[in-house]
Amino acid sequence: MNENKAITYSLLAHIRNNGTLMKGPVDVFVPLIKRTLNQINNKGILKGESILEIQNEANQMYSIDFPIPVLKIILNQIANEVNIEGELNFTINKDNSFILKAFYFEDFEDKIQESKRDAENLEKIFIDFCKLKNIEVSNKTSIFDFIDKNKISISKYLSNHQVSNGLDYTIEAQFVEFFKKVPKVFDAVRRIYLGSIISSFLEYKTEDFKQDVELLFDTNFIISLIDLNTPESTHTCKKLIEVGKNLGFKLTILADTIEETKSLIKKKAENFTNTFLTRKINPEDLYNACERRNLSSSDLERIIDNLDDIVKSFDISIYSFTERLKKSAKDSLEYEKFKQIRGNHFSAIHDTIALLYVKEKRTKKIREFEKVNCWFVNNSSSHDSEDFKNFEKNNYEYQKETIRVDELLNILWLSNPRLNTNLENEDLIDIGLSSIVAHTLNDSLPKASIIRELDENIQKYRADVITDKDILNISSRISNRQIKNINEFNKLANTNSDEFQKKLKEESLIQEKEEKERIEKFDKLYERFEKEVNNLDKAKSNIKAKQFNLNEKEIQIENEKKQLAIDSDLNKDKIASLSKELEIEKKEKNDILNKLSAKNRDNFIAQEIKNWRRKSWNQLIFCTILIICGFIYLFYLSDWKIDNFEKTLNNYKSNIVITSLIALFGFVLNFFVLRNIRDKYYNHSNIKAFKELIEIPDELK
Structure with a gap:
C-alpha cells in the first residue's frame, strides 16, 4: 500500500466518525468525490465524455478503486445536492457524459495535511523501530500493507477473490503490539485500519443481506468464549454472540465440538505442571489464561464438568444428532485431507462433520456472501492453512464454509448500519487489530507440536x-x-x-x-x-x-x-523605526528566554530520569552485596576452608526454608530488579510515562 492510500484511509475514518455526514453506506465517500470534482474544475475541465474521467482522477488522488456503479450513485447524490433553485452546476447525462459548470469544495484540506503528517511520522517511527530490532527496512510502507491485511482477508468473501498481501508481517505486528500503549502513534494506526474497512463498502452490496443465518461454532471459539484464551479473543467472541442475538441469528455447536473442547482442556489439566516453554512462546496458550485468572488443574476439571451448562448460558444450542454425518464423513475427501492436516482421527472427523453440517444447511453452493445462511465460525488461523487452501482449489468462486470471527464481525458491521449501537468503531478497531496482530505473530511461530x-x-x-x-x-x-x-x-x-x-x-x-x-x-x-x-x-x-x-x-x-x-513631532518616522526595532529586539529576547527555559527544562528532565534509573541500580547493588555477604557468612561457618564450604552449602540446601528464601530472592532479583532496569532503558512507553509524571518547577515551565 502506498502512502497516499493510507492518507485516504485516515480521511475516511475522520468522515465516518463524524456522524452528521453519514446517512447511507456510500455517504462516507461523497466528500472524496466532491474534492475530485473540485480538482477537475480547477484544471479548467468543464465537461467530459464519460464518468471514467472522474473515476481515473479519483483513483489517482486516493489510490483506491471506485467501481462505476458505486461512483454513479455518488455522483447523482452530489448532483441532487448542488443543483438548487433551477441552477444546474453539475449534470450526469444518460450516456454517462457530464457537464461541470462550477464546483468548489475544500472542506477537508487541513485534515488531509494532518493525515499526511501522521502517515509520514508513522513511517519514520516504524523505520526507527526496525533499526532497534536490527532489521533492515526494504519497504517503509509495509506497515500500511499490514494494517490493510484485514480488508484483504475479507475481500475473498465480498468480491469472491483473494488478493495476495505479502508473506511475512512479523515485524509490523510487533510494531503495532509495541505501540498499543502510545496513544499518538496507535491512534494513527487505528484511523488507517478503520478507513481500510470502510473502503470495503465499495465492493459490497448490503441491500440483499440475509438475516436468517445460523452460526456453528468451532472448538477454538468456545475456548475463547469461556475466557481460556487472551482477553482480546474473549471480547471478540462475546461481541459476536451479542451481535448475533441482536440480529436474530441461530447459535449452534455440535456435541462433538463440546467433547473435543473437553478433551483439549483435560489434556492441559493433566500436563498442568509439566510445561513451561510453550506458554512463554505462545500468548494464546491456555496456560497463560490460567495464570492470568489464577486457575489450577482442579479448576479446569470443574470447567470440563460444567461445560455443557456454560455453553447453554450463552443461548447456544447443542446439536447431538451427528451419527449420520459421521458415516458420511468417513468416506469423504475432506476427511482424508483433514487427517493429514490435523494429525488425528478425532479432530479430522470433527472438522469434516462440521463442514458437512454447513453444506447441508446451505443446500447448494453460494456465490454471494449476503445469501449465505450458515457459517462454521472459528477463532484461529488453522482453517486457513496452506494445505487446506490448496485442497479447496475454488479460488473463492463460491463462499467457503468457514469464517473467522473477526472477519464476520467486520462484514456484519459493513452490512448493518444499525449495528453501530452494538458494535462501535472502537470495538471494531480493537477486535480487528488484535486479531491480525495475534494471527501474524502466531503464524510466525513453529508448529505447536514441535514446540511441545x-x-x-x-x-x-x-x-x-x-x-x-x-x-x-x-x-x-x-x-x-x-x-x-x-x-x-x-x-x-x-x-x-x-x-x-x-x-x-x-x-x-x-x-x-x-x-x-x-x-x-x-x-x-x-x-x-x-x-x-x-x-x-x-x-x-x-x-x-x-x-x-x-x-x-x-x-x-x-x-x-x-x-x-x-x-519634536517631526521625528515620528524615526520613532516608528525605533519602535519596530524595539519589537524585533523584544521578540529576539523572548526567543532566547524560551530557548533557555527549554534547555533548562530538558536538563531537569534528564537529571530526573538519571535519578530514577539510579534507584534501580542501587537496588541491584544492594542485592549484589547481599549475595556477597551470604558467601562470606558461609565461608565463616566453614572455617574459611573450601572443603568445609561445600559441606556447609549442601547442609543449607537440604533446608527447605532457606532454599525457598534463596529461590524467592532469585525471583525478586530476576523479575523485579533486573527487569526494572531493563524497562527503564528499553521500554519507551514506560520512559515516556515517567517523563509525563515529572513535576516541572514553575520557573522551568
Whole structure:
C-alpha cells in the first residue's frame, strides 16, 4: 500500500466518525468525490465524455478503486445536492457524459495535511523501530500493507477473490503490539485500519443481506468464549454472540465440538505442571489464561464438568444428532485431507462433520456472501492453512464454509448500519487489530507440536545445567524468530543429550549477550547526552551575556524614544523605526528566554530520569552485596576452608526454608530488579510515562 492510500484511509475514518455526514453506506465517500470534482474544475475541465474521467482522477488522488456503479450513485447524490433553485452546476447525462459548470469544495484540506503528517511520522517511527530490532527496512510502507491485511482477508468473501498481501508481517505486528500503549502513534494506526474497512463498502452490496443465518461454532471459539484464551479473543467472541442475538441469528455447536473442547482442556489439566516453554512462546496458550485468572488443574476439571451448562448460558444450542454425518464423513475427501492436516482421527472427523453440517444447511453452493445462511465460525488461523487452501482449489468462486470471527464481525458491521449501537468503531478497531496482530505473530511461530516436543526434551534433559532463565532466553529467541530450525534441537535431544544441553546453553548466552549489547548502546547514548548537556551549559552562559546586552540596548532605545517624542513631532518616522526595532529586539529576547527555559527544562528532565534509573541500580547493588555477604557468612561457618564450604552449602540446601528464601530472592532479583532496569532503558512507553509524571518547577515551565 502506498502512502497516499493510507492518507485516504485516515480521511475516511475522520468522515465516518463524524456522524452528521453519514446517512447511507456510500455517504462516507461523497466528500472524496466532491474534492475530485473540485480538482477537475480547477484544471479548467468543464465537461467530459464519460464518468471514467472522474473515476481515473479519483483513483489517482486516493489510490483506491471506485467501481462505476458505486461512483454513479455518488455522483447523482452530489448532483441532487448542488443543483438548487433551477441552477444546474453539475449534470450526469444518460450516456454517462457530464457537464461541470462550477464546483468548489475544500472542506477537508487541513485534515488531509494532518493525515499526511501522521502517515509520514508513522513511517519514520516504524523505520526507527526496525533499526532497534536490527532489521533492515526494504519497504517503509509495509506497515500500511499490514494494517490493510484485514480488508484483504475479507475481500475473498465480498468480491469472491483473494488478493495476495505479502508473506511475512512479523515485524509490523510487533510494531503495532509495541505501540498499543502510545496513544499518538496507535491512534494513527487505528484511523488507517478503520478507513481500510470502510473502503470495503465499495465492493459490497448490503441491500440483499440475509438475516436468517445460523452460526456453528468451532472448538477454538468456545475456548475463547469461556475466557481460556487472551482477553482480546474473549471480547471478540462475546461481541459476536451479542451481535448475533441482536440480529436474530441461530447459535449452534455440535456435541462433538463440546467433547473435543473437553478433551483439549483435560489434556492441559493433566500436563498442568509439566510445561513451561510453550506458554512463554505462545500468548494464546491456555496456560497463560490460567495464570492470568489464577486457575489450577482442579479448576479446569470443574470447567470440563460444567461445560455443557456454560455453553447453554450463552443461548447456544447443542446439536447431538451427528451419527449420520459421521458415516458420511468417513468416506469423504475432506476427511482424508483433514487427517493429514490435523494429525488425528478425532479432530479430522470433527472438522469434516462440521463442514458437512454447513453444506447441508446451505443446500447448494453460494456465490454471494449476503445469501449465505450458515457459517462454521472459528477463532484461529488453522482453517486457513496452506494445505487446506490448496485442497479447496475454488479460488473463492463460491463462499467457503468457514469464517473467522473477526472477519464476520467486520462484514456484519459493513452490512448493518444499525449495528453501530452494538458494535462501535472502537470495538471494531480493537477486535480487528488484535486479531491480525495475534494471527501474524502466531503464524510466525513453529508448529505447536514441535514446540511441545522441545519443551518435553528440555524438561527431560535440563538436569542442573539448563536454568529457568535459560528457558526464558530460549523462548525469547523463538518468539523473535532467531531460532528457526527447532527440529534440529529435537533430533539432537534424541541422539546426544549432552550436546543438546550445550546448544541450548549457547543460545541462551547469545540472548544474554544481545541484551547486554542493547544496554551498552543505551549507555553510549547517555554518555553522548551528558556531553551535550555540558555544551548546553556553555551556551547558557553566552545566552545570559547576550540577554544582558539586549536589556541594555532595550533601555537605551526606550530612552531615545522618549527624548524624540519630547523634541519634536517631526521625528515620528524615526520613532516608528525605533519602535519596530524595539519589537524585533523584544521578540529576539523572548526567543532566547524560551530557548533557555527549554534547555533548562530538558536538563531537569534528564537529571530526573538519571535519578530514577539510579534507584534501580542501587537496588541491584544492594542485592549484589547481599549475595556477597551470604558467601562470606558461609565461608565463616566453614572455617574459611573450601572443603568445609561445600559441606556447609549442601547442609543449607537440604533446608527447605532457606532454599525457598534463596529461590524467592532469585525471583525478586530476576523479575523485579533486573527487569526494572531493563524497562527503564528499553521500554519507551514506560520512559515516556515517567517523563509525563515529572513535576516541572514553575520557573522551568
